[in-house]
Amino acid sequence: MPDRAEPPRAGIASSPMRARGWRDLAFAGAPLVVLAAIAPALYGNQLLLFNFVTFLALAQGLNVIYGFTGYLPFGYVGFFGAGAYGFAITVMDFHLGPGAGMAVAAAASVVLGMILSPLLRLSGAYFAIASLAAAQALYDIVSNPALDDVTKGPYGVSLSSVFAPDLSYNVAVGIFAFATLLVIWLRNARFGLALRAMRDDPVSAAMAGFPIVRGRTIAWLLSALIAGLAGGAYAWHISVFYPETAFDISFSIFAVVFTLFGGAATLLGPVCGVVLLYGLYNAIGITVPQYFQLIYGLLIMALVLFLPDGLASLLTRRGIRVP
Amino acid sequence: MSRDAAPILEVTALVKRFGGFRALDGVSLSLHPGEVLGLVGPNGSGKTTCINVISGLYRPDGGSIHFAGHDIGGLASHALARLGINRTFQSPHCFLSLTVAENVAVAAAYGNGGEAADSDRVLAELDLARLADRPAGELNSAEQKRLDLARALATGPKLLLVDELAAGLNPTELGAMAERLRALAAGGMALLVVEHLMGFIDKVTDRVIVMNAGREIFEGRLAEATRDPTVVQVFLGRRHGG
Numbered sequence: 158m159p160d161r162a163e164p165p166r167a168g169i170a171s172s173p174m175r176a177r178g179w180r181d182l183a184f185a186g187a188p189l190v191v192l193a194a195i196a197p198a199l200y201g202n203q204l205l206l207f208n209f210v211t212f213l214a215l216a217q218g219l220n221v222i223y224g225f226t227g228y229l230p231f232g233y234v235g236f237f238g239a240g241a242y243g244f245a246i247t248v249m250d251f252h253l254g255p256g257a258g259m260a261v262a263a264a265a266s267v268v269l270g271m272i273l274s275p276l277l278r279l280s281g282a283y284f285a286i287a288s289l290a291a292a293q294a295l296y297d298i299v300s301n302p303a304l305d306d307v308t309k310g311p312y313g314v315s316l317s318s319v320f321a322p323d324l325s326y327n328v329a330v331g332i333f334a335f336a337t338l339l340v341i342w343l344r345n346a347r348f349g350l351a352l353r354a355m356r357d358d359p360v361s362a363a364m365a366g367f368p369i370v371r372g373r374t375i376a377w378l379l380s381a382l383i384a385g386l387a388g389g390a391y392a393w394h395i396s397v398f399y400p401e402t403a404f405d406i407s408f409s410i411f412a413v414v415f416t417l418f419g420g421a422a423t424l425l426g427p428v429c430g431v432v433l434l435y436g437l438y439n440a441i442g443i444t445v446p447q448y449f450q451l452i453y454g455l456l457i458m459a460l461v462l463f464l465p466d467g468l469a470s471l472l473t474r475r476g477i478r479v480p
Numbered sequence: 481m482s483r484d485a486a487p488i489l490e491v492t493a494l495v496k497r498f499g500g501f502r503a504l505d506g507v508s509l510s511l512h513p514g515e516v517l518g519l520v521g522p523n524g525s526g527k528t529t530c531i532n533v534i535s536g537l538y539r540p541d542g543g544s545i546h547f548a549g550h551d552i553g554g555l556a557s558h559a560l561a562r563l564g565i566n567r568t569f570q571s572p573h574c575f576l577s578l579t580v581a582e583n584v585a586v587a588a589a590y591g592n593g594g595e596a597a598d599s600d601r602v603l604a605e606l607d608l609a610r611l612a613d614r615p616a617g618e619l620n621s622a623e624q625k626r627l628d629l630a631r632a633l634a635t636g637p638k639l640l641l642v643d644e645l646a647a648g649l650n651p652t653e654l655g656a657m658a659e660r661l662r663a664l665a666a667g668g669m670a671l672l673v674v675e676h677l678m679g680f681i682d683k684v685t686d687r688v689i690v691m692n693a694g695r696e697i698f699e700g701r702l703a704e705a706t707r708d709p710t711v712v713q714v715f716l717g718r719r720h721g722g
C-alpha cells in the first residue's frame with residue numbers, strides 16, 4: 158500500500174544491529190587488537206605473546222563455525238597444519254617469499270575446507286570425530302617419509318631464510334583482527350542471525366528462506382581460512398617445526414576448551430577463555446604439569462556441569478549483553 | 481469467488497515412497513488464490529507428507545507440482561520460500577535460542593524475495609509483540625504455534641500450508657486462529673489446512689479433500705463428506721466393523 162513509506166528491506170533489527178556492531182568494534186574489538194599489537198613493547202617474551210595471539214585467532218576461528226552453526230570440529234588443527242605446511246612448501250620448495258607463503262596457506266586451508274565440506278552432512282559427535290580423522294589422515298600424509306622431497310616427511314622443516322619474528326608477529330595480530338571483525342559481523346548481521354537460526358532448526362531455517370547448505374559452507378570455509386592463516390603465520394614465526402608440532406591435537410583441544418570456557422558465539426568469551434586458561438597453563442602448566450592437568454580436568458568438568466554456555470552466560474543469564 | 485483464474489497450486493498424481501511404503505499414492509489437488517482447502521484424514525493417511533513434499537522437505541517420487549505456472553517438484557525449501565510458498569509445522573519449529581523478534585526477522589530478511597516485510601505488523605497481528613524480546617524457548621506451546629505461523633507469514637507467502645495449527649488451542653484461541661486464517665484468504669492468500677478438529681475445518685475451509693492411506697477418497701464440501709459412505713467407513717470403520 159502506498160500510504161506507508163518504509164525503506165525497502167528494513168527488517169526490524171537492521172539499523173539497531175548495525176549500531177551495535179560499530180559499538181562492539183569500537184569498545185571491544187579494536188581495543189583488543191591494539192593491545193595485541195603493542196603487547197611486545199610492554200612485555201619481553203615475544204614467543205609467548207605470539208602463542209597467545211595464535212590461540213586468540215584459533216579460538217575466534219573455531220567460534221565462527223561452532224558458535225554460530227553448532228558444528229564442533231575436533232580436527233580443526235588440520236586447517237592449521239595445512240596452512241603451516243602450505244607456507245613451508247612455498248618457501249622451501251618454490252623459494253618464494255613469505256607473502257606467497259601466506260597466500261598458499263590461505264588457499265590450502267580453504268581447499269581442504271571444500272574437500273571436507275561433505276562432512277557437514279554429519280551431525281554432532283559424528284562430525285566431530287570425522288573431522289578429527291581427516292586431520293589425522295592429513296598428518297599421516299604430510300609426515301610420510303615417502304614425501305621427503307616435498308614436506309621433509311617426519312624430519313621437519315626449517316624456514317630460516319625468511320625468519321622475521323616482528324613482522325610475522327604483526328601478521329598474526331592482523332589475522333586475529335580479521336577473526337575479530339568476522340565475529341563482530343556475524344553477531345550483528347543477518348547472516349550470523351540466520352546461521353544461529355539454522356543451528357537451532359535447519360528445517361525451519363530453510364523454510365525461512367535461508368539457503369542452509371550454502372550458509373554453513375561459507376561459515377566452514379571462513380573458519381578454515383582463519384586456522385590456515387594462523388598456521389601460515391605460525392610456520393613463519395617459529396621457523397623450525399615438525400609435522401607433530403603443526404598437527405598437534407592440543408591446538409584443537411585448546412581452541413575448543415578456550416572457546417567453550419569463555420562462551421561461544423560471543424566476541425569476548427573466547428578471548429577471556431584464552432587469557433585465563435592459556436595464562437593459567439603458562440603460569441603453572443609448564444613448571445608443574447601434573448597440577449595443571451588436574452586443575453584443567455576439574456575446570457572442564459565443572460564447566461560442563463555448571464556452565465555449559467561458558468563464563469559469558471553468567472552475565473547473559475541476567476539479561477546483560479556480552480559483546 | 482471467481483473460479484476462472486488459474487490455480488496457484490496444481491498437484492498431479494503425487495507419489496512419495498518411504499522404502500516400499502507409499503505414503504502418497506497419487507494425490508492430486510488444486511488451489512486458487514484466496515481459497516482455503518482442508519486436508520483431512522485419519523492418522524498416518526499422508527497429510528503431513530503431502531505438505532512436506534509441496535514445501536520441499538522431501539523430493540516427490542512421482543507426479544508433478546506446479547506453483548504459479550512453475551514446475552517446482554524437487555526444489556529446495558529456501559527457493560520455495562522465496563517463490564512464495566510457506567508452511568507451519570505440526571509441532572512448532574521455532575529457533576529456540578533466538579528472541580521472538582529475531583525468529584521473525586530471519587524469515588523477513590531471507591524469505592521475502594527482496595520485498596520489505598513488516599515484521600512488527602506480523603508480530604502484532606499474531607499477538608506476539610509483547611513477547612518480542614523473549615527467547616522463543618520460553619514460550620508456551622500455543623505461543624510457539626503462533627510464532628511458527630509468524631515466521632511463515634513474514635516471508636509474505638502466496639501459498640500457506642498449515643499443519644494442525646489448531647490442535648491444543650483453547651476455544652478462544654481457536655476462534656481467533658480461524659478468523660486469522662480467513663482474513664489471510666480474504667487478502668488473496670491460498671491456504672491448505674490440515675486439521676483433525678472438524679469444527680475448525682468447517683469454519684475455515686471452502687472445500688475439503690479427505691485422504692486415506694495416501695490416496696484421495698473424497699473432494700467437496702465438508703457437509704457432504706460426512707454423508708459420504710466411504711468417508712464414514714474410513715473414519716468410523718472400526719465401529720462399523722464391530
Ligand SMILES: Nc1ncnc2c1ncn2[C@@H]1O[C@H](COP(=O)(O)OP(=O)(O)OP(=O)(O)O)[C@@H](O)[C@H]1O
Nearest residue numbers: 498502503521522523524525526527528529530570
Ligand atoms: N520420514 C519418514 N520416513 C518413513 N515413514 C514416514 C516418514 N514420514 C511419514 N512416514 C509415514 O508415512 C505415513 C503418513 O504419515 P503422515 O505424517 O503424512 O501422516 P498424517 O496424515 O500427517 O498423520 P497425523 O494425522 O498423525 O499427523 C505414516 O505411515 C508415516 O509413518
Ligand SMILES: [Mg+2]
Nearest residue numbers: 527528529570
Ligand atoms: Mg501429520
